[in-house]
Amino acid sequence: METQSPNGSLQKQSLPPKNYGITKPISLAGPKSGLYESKEEAAKREEVLGHISEIVKSWVKQLTRQRGYTDQMVEEANAVIFTFGSYRLGVHGPGADIDTLCVGPSYVNREEDFFIILHDILAEMEEVTELQPVPDAHVPVMRFKFQGISIDLLYASISLLVVP
Known part of the structure; x- marks a missing residue:
């Protein structure tokens, strides 16, 4: 809202803040600290994602070898990690989880290969704690x-023998 002062200049008047509800807010100040992770934590997250990517690639190569595919197929066997959710959008806070999706080839299944074999591989690793498979969730x-x-690691297989 603008008003004219006695000397003829226009001045802006601020409107009082809008109150929602019955009582006034305790504070109108926004958050000041702890909204973003440190550079060190961001680097650690990237490092962890790199480790998980290597683990799932190794897991798929192991399964490919066990199933009797050729040496060339074992060499080309692959799985890819994608992030999604708040981490992917860049709106995660410090300490938030990373939602990840592992995409693997058609011959690697979720029920046995992911929830049993990969689970056992992760369970043996010192770096992995609080391992909790939830196979019956939505x-x-x-x-x-x-x-x-x-x-949070999800698994999906695509109808290809080799994941690009």
């Missing part, structure tokens, strides 16, 4: 902490 997930970073 969205089947394996939850764990890797070097203290919370991870």
Whole structure:
């Protein structure tokens, strides 16, 4: 809202803040600290994602070898980790989990290969704590902490023998 002062200049008057509800807010100040992770934590998250990517690639190569595929197929065998959710959008806070999706080839299944074999591989690792498979959830997930970073890992196979 603008008003004219006695000397003829226009001045802006601020409107009182709008109150929602019956009582006034305790504070109108926004949050000041602890909204973003430190550079060190961000680097650690990237490092953890790199480790998980290597683990799932090794797991798929192991399964490919066990199933009797050729040496060339074992060499080309692959799995890819994608992030999604608040981490992918860049709106996660410090200590938030990382939602990840592992995409693997058609011959690697969720029920046995992911929730049993990969679970056992992760269970043997010192870096992995609080490993909790949730195969019967609406969205089947394996939850764990890797070097203290919370991870929600999902699995999907695509109808290809080799994941690009």
